[in-house]
Each structure stands twice: as C-alpha cells, then as structure tokens.
Amino acid sequence: MTWNASAKATATYQRLIEACDEFKFDLAKTFIVGKRVYTFEPDYMTHADGSITGDIFTVDQVQNIKRIEPFRIDANGKVTQNAPLKKFARKMVDL
Numbered sequence: 468m469t470w471n472a473s474a475k476a477t478a479t480y481q482r483l484i485e486a487c488d489e490f491k492f493d494l495a496k497t498f499i500v501g502k503r504v505y506t507f508e509p510d511y512m513t514h515a516d517g518s519i520t521g522d523i524f525t526v527d528q529v530q531n532i533k534r535i536e537p538f539r540i541d542a543n544g545k546v547t548q549n550a551p552l553k554k555f556a557r558k559m560v561d562l
Contacts, residue, residue: 470509473517475544480509480519483546483556494526498555505551507538517542523549 472480487496497506509521519540524532539548546556 470511470513471517472514472519472540473542473544476517476519476540476542479540479544479546479556483507483552486555494530494532497526498551500551500554500558503551505535505555506532507552520548523552
C-alpha cells in the first residue's frame with residue numbers, strides 16, 4: 468500500500484509511534500491518557516495537503532476496541548484533531 472504525506476507530518480507520526488507503549492495488550496501504537504488506553508491507525512490515504520489522517524480507538528481491559536473519533540496531523544506536523552492524541556503528543560513528544 469503506497470501513501471504519501473509531508474516530511475513534517477511523517478516525522479510527527481513516527482515520533483508518536485516511538486513514544487507509544489508498543490504492544491500494550493498486544494497492540495501496536497497504544498498510549499494512555501488519564502486512565503484510558505488508546506490506539507490509533509492511519510487511513511493510508513494520500514492527501515493533497517500532505518496531512519495524515521486516521522482513527523483513534525479506545526481499548527478496554529479485555530481488549531475490546533471501539534472507534535471514538537478521527538485524528539489529523541497537518542502538513543506542518545501538528546496534531547490538529549482529536550483531544551486524546553493531542554494531549555499525548557503535548558505530554559510525550561512535545562508536539
């Protein structure tokens with residue numbers, strides 16, 4: 468699957484992945500905000516503006532996954548949509 472994004476959006480996405488608690492509940496790209504566990508997945512679409520978009524999911528203790536909202540990393544590398552991912556980005560990777 469081929470998709471493209473701006474260099475800054477890609478760098479932010481990579482920093483988020485690196486800061487995640489990989490393999491929490493055997494899921495990649497998990498992070499915790501407050502007491503809730505989240506995971507995220509890009510939609511693997513190329514956007515003309517260079518952004519990266521996808522979905523955020525909550526994960527409960529028995530690994531039920533529920534989609535809660537979309538996320539967006541704009542072409543300048545800022546997380547501009549999704550409150551949990553924005554909080555995680557500010558706290559963990561200073562984005």
